[in-house]
Each structure stands twice: as structure tokens, then as C-alpha cells.
Amino acid sequence: MNYSLFSPILSTIQYHQFIAGLFGGIISPIRGLQGLYGGVTSNVVGNGISLGLYLFIYNTIIVLNNDQDKIKNLTFYYRTIYSTTAGLLTIILTNPMWVIKTRMCLQYSNNKTAITYNNMFDAFRKTYQSEGITAFYKGLTPGLVGIFHGTIQFSSYEQMKSFYVNPFHTTYFLTSVVFTFSALSKFIAATSTYPIQVICTRLQDQHQNYNGVLDVIKKTYKRKGISGFFKGVVPALYRVIPASCITFVFYEFILYELKHGII
Template sequence: MAPISSHSVVEPSLPVPRISLFSHVRWQDLAAGVSGGVVSTLVLHPLDLIKVRFQVNEGPVGSSSIPTERPQYRGTLDAARSIIRQNGIRGLYQGVTPNVAGAGASWGFYFFFYNAIKNYMQNGDATQALGPEKHMLAAAEAGVATLLITNPIWVAKTRLCLQYDQARLPSGSAALQTHQYRGMVDCLVKTYKFEGLRGLYKGLTPGLFGVSHGSLQFMAYEELKKQYNQYRNVPVNYKLSSWEYIAFAALSKVFAATATYPYQVVRSRLQDQHRQYSGVKEVIRMTWRGEGWRGFFKGLSPYLCHVTPNICIVFLIYEHMTHNNRTPAS
């Protein structure tokens, strides 16, 4: 048998494998997001309730052209005292069920989709650093997918938070005598019954704009972690201390919240069962005419008081749960 020359053997070129989008999905991302969202919401729901009531209150800021029939508050503490005086401590937890469900589902799906997309961009290599534009793209895609799933829950949360004690409303508040809801499921059923599918997706348009909020937040958070780890000359996915996670989460949230807050006012007013607007443009026009630019930042103080510790709790729980099986690089 003739010897085979080494020159006659041709090594076939192997294709470079490319992972599919969900080939590296980690269910612990979903569980960690749900856990963080539920815990933070249970602790901080009263501030969220107060924020929503400020957002929809068309009471004049710089003009008296828009009458209001809602309870009036002089500030966050006055609102809390007034609600407790009228409805007890339970009054601060109106709408907590859909808020817990919405926050748990939103954070769970957000982290689930975001990390699946980011992992796809990294081709499965968690140590590969991504640029800020890719972090924003992954966060935007995750935000749209999450919003489409959870928007009906947020409609129910807003409406339950705005269910006032009818016996204690100012006289002549006929406009506020609307459907009364016994809970989240009853609210979802009645909204669909009287307003159809469109009712369950009120506020979707400004909510889609709000995806930019999550994109800015995650971009800032990831960039802070990346730059910090590069400064320390360790891998980009190196586990940080709890205080480092808290600091980066708080900084990224304040940055994103301040930049995008007006969309939340618009969304809350669209979802409010006590007022009817033809769409986003009318909300913007009426708010600007009656309250000026300050109207678009109503509720910002209780919002920042609510979301800053909220995001710290969510990200701290998430990072620790998803790093449990990782060993720090040496």
C-alpha cells in the first residue's frame, strides 16, 4: 500500500458556531428579577401610590384654568398623613396586588430577555465587553417585549391607586363617580368589558417611549460596572461588593429617571379612569396649557424617593442570586 503524503491530506475547515438567541437562557435571571421586583414593591409601594396621585392631579401649578375635583396634597408627607387619616395604613397599599404582580413580572421578564439578548451579542462569552450602544439596544428590545406582556397589569395598578374614598371627595365630584374595582382581576375584567382590548393597553405609546428609560438606565449601569472593573484590571463580569452594586444602581437610576420622567406623567393620565383623553397629544397639550413644564414633573420627588431604594434592592438581589454559582476571577 502506497504511503500517503502529508501534502495530500486536506483538513476540512470547520464553521464557527454561532449560538441562537435562547441557547444560553438562564432561568435564574427570571427568578432573580421576580424576587427583586416583589420585595422592593412590597417595601416601597406607598411612595408609588403617592407618586401616581400627584401625576394625575391636574390642579393648577402656574394657572387656575383647570379645575380639579381630587383630594389635594401639599407634599409627600401631607399626602401620606391624609391617606392614613382617611383610610388607615391599608390606604397606602391600594393597588399593591397589581403593583407586586407587575413589578415581579416586569423585572423577571426584563432581566430574562435582556441577558438572553446580551449573551447572544457576546456569543456566549460573559467576559466579552460590549459598548454602550449594544447595552442600549439589548435593553430597548427587552423593554418592548416586557411592556407588551405587562401593560394590562399597569393599567389595573394605576386605576386601583386612583380609587378614592367616594364619601370623602370634595362636593360636586361627579366626574370621579366611576367604576369601583374589588381587586386586580375585577379591574382587568371590567376594563376589558367596558373598554375592550384598547382599554387594557392604554398608555402603551408613552410606555414604549419609556423603553428609553430602561435603555439609559441599563447602559449607565453596565458602563459604570465595566469602567470600574477595567480600572481595577479584572474581568468585566467580576462580582462587586453589595455597596458597589447599590451605588451604581442608584446613580444609573437617578440619571435615567430625571431624563425621561415626563412620559410617566403622560402614561398615568392616559390610564386614569376619571379622565378621558383622545391620545398622547391631547395630554401633552392640556398639561402644558394648564400647568406648564412643571406639570410634566409632578410626583418626581416621591418617585425618586421610591425608585432609588427600589432599584438598589432589585439589582442587589439580582446580582447576588445570579452570581451564586460563579467564582471570582483571580
């Protein structure tokens, strides 16, 4: 089962909880079952490109700045620097895709004058025509702060691996170990940076008008208090933790095979 095809349902529920939190109600289903798959294409493409870019940049930086011996003994400090740099470049390059994904998920308005999108390419075209190129970088400022999500996840994941390697003297990781480390690191990263994601999503929502990050924070806190910054966190965790586990299992498998010259 391709988890990316299921995760848009949880993404849509998660984003709808964000918006429902603003108005104190639940957004009624107006698009049926199809609405649960809003943004499926941009979600699959966005996740693939983002993770692929992140891992490529992260590993490229490590290889270019260290010899083989140093790579085996990277400190937590350098892991943090490398993962932050990779996250920064990835967010800048992929922000337009996440704007489109958010807007595809949040097509809930009954207003006949509201812009509707037929598919990902239609969303790109209409967004550019109505708002220009700057629309694709809405939410970028809090998104740049959100690079710490990747930093926290990768740094903690690599640190857990180091704690495992030292006593067991092995570079081979059982699937259960990878699942555990990836789930824990993703949980820590997702929960600690979740308010930033809420702010980004609300800035990117085509149905709302905010005067920047501070305006979002002020209005969200005024309406729902601290809990408003954690709306949708449960479906978000159900979405990202299994995806992270599956991704890291394949990531570690491919790394192991490449290092041993099998593939």
C-alpha cells in the same frame, strides 16, 4: 422588609400628585389608610413580572448573540441595542398590568356611578367588560417611548461597571459599589424619562378623557407649564431608587454565584 409592600404607598401619593396637578388642589383621602395600599397586588405582581422578564430577555439576547469573550467586552452600542429590545418586549407584554395598577391607585372619585374595583382580578374583569381589550393598552404609545428608561438605566449601569472593572481588574462588586451604580443609573433614567410616565398615567386614569398623547401634553402644559410634567417626581424617586438598589444587589449576587458554580 419587602419593599414592594411599601412602594404602593409612594405610588399612590405619586399618582395623586399627577391628578391634583390637573385641578390645582389636593385629592382628599376618601378611603383612609386602605387607600394608600391601592394596587398593592398588581404592584407586586407587575414589578416581579416586569423585572424578571426584562432581565431574562436582556441576558438571553446577550447569550444568543455573543460568545463568552464578546460578552465580557460588550460595547456601549450593543448594550444599548440589547436593553432597548428587552424593554420593548417587556412593555408590550406587561402594559395591561400597569393599567390595572394605575386604576387601582386612582380610585378617588366620590361619584356613585364611578366604577370601583375590589381587587386586581375585579379590575381586570370590569375594565374588560366596560371598555374591551383595547383599554389594557392605553398609554402604550408613550410607554413604548418609555423603553428608553430601561435603556438609559442598564446602559449607564453596565458602563459604570466597566469603568470599575478596568482599573481594579475584578468582576466581583462590593455591595456598596452595586448600591452606588444602581442608584445613580436609576436616578438618571427616572428623572430623564419622568414626563413620559406622567403622560402614561393620565391616559390610563379612568376618571379622565383625553384624545391621545398630544391632548395630554397640551392640557398639562396649559394648566401647570413644564412643572406639570414632573408632578410626583420626589415620591417616585424615593420609591424606585431603593427598589432598584435592592434588586441589583440580589441580581449581581446571583450572577456571581452562577458564574462560579456555587448555586
